[in-house]
Amino acid sequence: MTGAAVDAADAPPLLAVESVDVTLGRGWRANQVLSDVDLDVWSGEIVGLVGETGSGKTTLARTVVGLVNPRRGRVVFEGQPISTLRRRARRAQRRRGDLQLVFQDPLRSLDPDMTVAEIVAEGLRVRGETNRGEIRRRVTGALDKVGLDATVLERTPGQISGGQRQRASIARALAVEPRLLICDEPVSALDASTRNYVLRLLDELRTSLGLAIVIISHDLSSLAGIADRIVVLYRGRIIEDGPVDRVFATPRHPYTALLMASAPSVRHDRPFSPHELRRTGWDPVPPTGPGACVFAARCPFAAEACAAQPPLTAVGERWSVACHRHDEWAALAQSRNRQKG
Amino acid sequence: MAIDNRNPLPDLVGAARYEGGADDVLCLDDLHVSVHNGAATAVRGVSLRVRPGEIVGLVGESGSGKTLTCRAVLGVLPPGCAVERGTVSFGGVDVTSLSRRNWERLHGSHMGAVFQDPASYLNPVLTVGSQLTEVLRVKLGLGRRAAHRHALELFEAVGLHQPERVFHQIPPELSGGMLQRVMIAIAISCDPQLLVADEPTTALDVTIQAEVLELLRDLRDQRGLAVLFVSHDLAVITQLCDRIVVFYAGEIVESGPAGEITERPRHPYTQALLRVASVGDFRRRELEVIAGQPPRVGEDITGCRFAARCPVAIPECGAGPVRSVQVGDQHQVRCVHAAKTVVT
Numbered sequence: 001m002t003g004a005a006v007d008a009a010d011a012p013p014l015l016a017v018e019s020v021d022v023t024l025g026r027g028w029r030a031n032q033v034l035s036d037v038d039l040d041v042w043s044g045e046i047v048g049l050v051g052e053t054g055s056g057k058t059t060l061a062r063t064v065v066g067l068v069n070p071r072r073g074r075v076v077f078e079g080q081p082i083s084t085l086r087r088r089a090r091r092a093q094r095r096r097g098d099l100q101l102v103f104q105d106p107l108r109s110l111d112p113d114m115t116v117a118e119i120v121a122e123g124l125r126v127r128g129e130t131n132r133g134e135i136r137r138r139v140t141g142a143l144d145k146v147g148l149d150a151t152v153l154e155r156t157p158g159q160i161s162g163g164q165r166q167r168a169s170i171a172r173a174l175a176v177e178p179r180l181l182i183c184d185e186p187v188s189a190l191d192a193s194t195r196n197y198v199l200r201l202l203d204e205l206r207t208s209l210g211l212a213i214v215i216i217s218h219d220l221s222s223l224a225g226i227a228d229r230i231v232v233l234y235r236g237r238i239i240e241d242g243p244v245d246r247v248f249a250t251p252r253h254p255y256t257a258l259l260m261a262s263a264p265s266v267r268h269d270r271p272f273s274p275h276e277l278r279r280t281g282w283d284p285v286p287p288t289g290p291g292a293c294v295f296a297a298r299c300p301f302a303a304e305a306c307a308a309q310p311p312l313t314a315v316g317e318r319w320s321v322a323c324h325r326h327d328e329w330a331a332l333a334q335s336r337n338r339q340k341g
Numbered sequence: 342m343a344i345d346n347r348n349p350l351p352d353l354v355g356a357a358r359y360e361g362g363a364d365d366v367l368c369l370d371d372l373h374v375s376v377h378n379g380a381a382t383a384v385r386g387v388s389l390r391v392r393p394g395e396i397v398g399l400v401g402e403s404g405s406g407k408t409l410t411c412r413a414v415l416g417v418l419p420p421g422c423a424v425e426r427g428t429v430s431f432g433g434v435d436v437t438s439l440s441r442r443n444w445e446r447l448h449g450s451h452m453g454a455v456f457q458d459p460a461s462y463l464n465p466v467l468t469v470g471s472q473l474t475e476v477l478r479v480k481l482g483l484g485r486r487a488a489h490r491h492a493l494e495l496f497e498a499v500g501l502h503q504p505e506r507v508f509h510q511i512p513p514e515l516s517g518g519m520l521q522r523v524m525i526a527i528a529i530s531c532d533p534q535l536l537v538a539d540e541p542t543t544a545l546d547v548t549i550q551a552e553v554l555e556l557l558r559d560l561r562d563q564r565g566l567a568v569l570f571v572s573h574d575l576a577v578i579t580q581l582c583d584r585i586v587v588f589y590a591g592e593i594v595e596s597g598p599a600g601e602i603t604e605r606p607r608h609p610y611t612q613a614l615l616r617v618a619s620v621g622d623f624r625r626r627e628l629e630v631i632a633g634q635p636p637r638v639g640e641d642i643t644g645c646r647f648a649a650r651c652p653v654a655i656p657e658c659g660a661g662p663v664r665s666v667q668v669g670d671q672h673q674v675r676c677v678h679a680a681k682t683v684v685t
Contacts, residue, residue, distance in 0.1 A: 192614065196630050197628075220547070262547040262551035274551040
């Protein structure tokens with residue numbers, strides 16, 4: 001069900017991240033967090049951004065909303081480059097609230113002394129909305145969209161459950177009617193049932209409001225139900241980007257395959273088990289060095305070619321992979337298992 | 342390994358012996374834990390046993406009482422909480438009324454524990470090596486050299502590469518996965534009979550989580566370690582455990598061998614948990630939700646505590662307490678419907 005996204009494939013993307021490099025820290029402490037990241041998001045599309053701790057997922061989200069400036073490249077929203085805006089223009093752009101970030105861990109990102117009503121209304125006030133009746137109407141409207149009733153209005157974040165809190169922070173983002181919603185680990189702290197509820201809610205919002213949504217997660221399985229496209233980040237580089245059903249059916253990057261094999265499941269039928277995709281002492285020493293493929297050190301299939309970082313290359317329609325051996329490793333993995341077995 | 346024979350339980354002065362379940366590492370019988378200084382009962386009549394070399398998984402939503410049960414086993418209930426009734430028998434000794442002195446002889450030496458956030462259990466300014474050797478020197482009475490050697494062996498056993506290097510590092514220099522391995526090394530350092538693991542992988546990346554789960558399984562295979570594993574994620578539990586115990590609102594609603602629970606769940610709550618759990622085929626599907634909210638902690642409900650959310654609830658469910666019935670080999674269910682099929 002990639003409906004809206006496919007129809008709009010010819011249209012320019014709502015958000016375009018173009019060859020972005022991000023460096024955090026200065027001088028000897030400088031640390032390149034994102035390297036050459038390209039990402040397009042169309043309206044009505046849900047993109048799942050996956051990667052492990054420290055892979056740069058959150059930094060990418062912060063770069064998109066303008067909390068971090070790229071050292072190279074730019075962020076384009078609705079055809080307008082926003083990462084290069086000067087102060088006044090940037091402030092005006094932010095106040096419109098077209099891009100909204102739903103932060104990780106709502107208990108810490110929501111002000112503990114404010115009531116839910118105040119939290120949800122804050123964005124509207126920043127935008128300059130002063131009519132109290134209008135604010136009230138929009139706040140209840142936003143809460144209604146996420147399935148919260150008026151009883152939570154006067155409570156503080158500490159007084160509601162984790163699932164309600166996550167919904168409140170989504171309502172806060174929705175109140176200003178954004179075009180793009182970026183959710184940073186929206187479900188990682190929730191029970192399975194509540195997790196599915198929040199994911200279903202995001203899926204409904206995408207359809208009813210035509211929102212573009214980027215969901216950041218360290219766990220592929222939480223994206224399986226709703227994402228249209230999967231983008232895998234490893235050490236600041238996008239290593240695979242493709243339609244969710246194709247990527248999950250035949251991952252073309254060994255790291256994507258490892259992520260899938262490692263995801264906990266109540267069933268036991270996998271093409272690979274995680275240890276089959278990990279390096280062992282018998283594997284040849286991988287190439288290292290500054291230019292080497294970011295995954296080479298963990299990759300059991302690394303060869304000489306991997307001494308150079310592979311570029312993202314198309315392997316199918318709207319599907320690209322950064323791996324020199326993307327069409328060889330699966331067969332290699334099978335023969336490797338036979339040798340061991 | 343330095344220690345081959347399991348160190349026998351010490352003679353615990355003044356501790357009550359518990360008859361029955363002496364073959365089990367751990368045996369809980371009708372455990373009740375009260376919270377808020379006795380104002381409410383959060384764990385209601387939990388009975389379960391863990392045999393040597395067995396991995397038992399406790400699963401349930403947050404607030405279902407699985408962590409309190411675990412803490413009661415370790416004798417480290419949070420302030421305001423107390424064992425109200427029932428026994429926790431560890432190797433035949435009732436530990437619910439153990440003196441602090443006796444606990445000190447059990448902790449570390451006979452029971453190990455790992456928790457969700459390893460960084461907060463380690464001293465951030467001491468090397469992890471010194472924190473492990475301290476345990477070895479105090480609990481096992483090893484000398485400096487022997488402790489150092491044994492520590493390196495342990496680091497290697499838990500899959501830390503370059504143990505000598507890790508030995509001299511402090512917690513902030515290590516990743517979450519490495520810290521959890523250090524915690525496991527400390528927990529198993531004195532070759533305990535039981536390892537209590539409360540959400541040990543929840544904060545880790547999935548690839549690291551898979552590695553830690555494999556490590557726990559290996560430790561069980563190599564050392565015959567019994568593990569009491571707690572998680573809110575049924576998928577993680579099924580990957581690891583031999584037996585699964587499903588908690589709902591302070592009660593065990595179903596328990597049985599892992600295959601039995603995932604293939605033939607009998608309780609509507611277990612069935613619902615399986616529907617909402619990750620399936621791992623990553624195919625697009627309708628995301629299922631368990632309707633309603635669990636009861637508040639300690640809420641008094643006549644009859645089945647799940648009835649309000651149960652799709653197959655009948656008037657009988659609310660009539661009176663629902664007893665747990667045997668529906669298969671080691672498979673128990675607390676459900677009116679299951680009870681009927683057993684009786685007729």
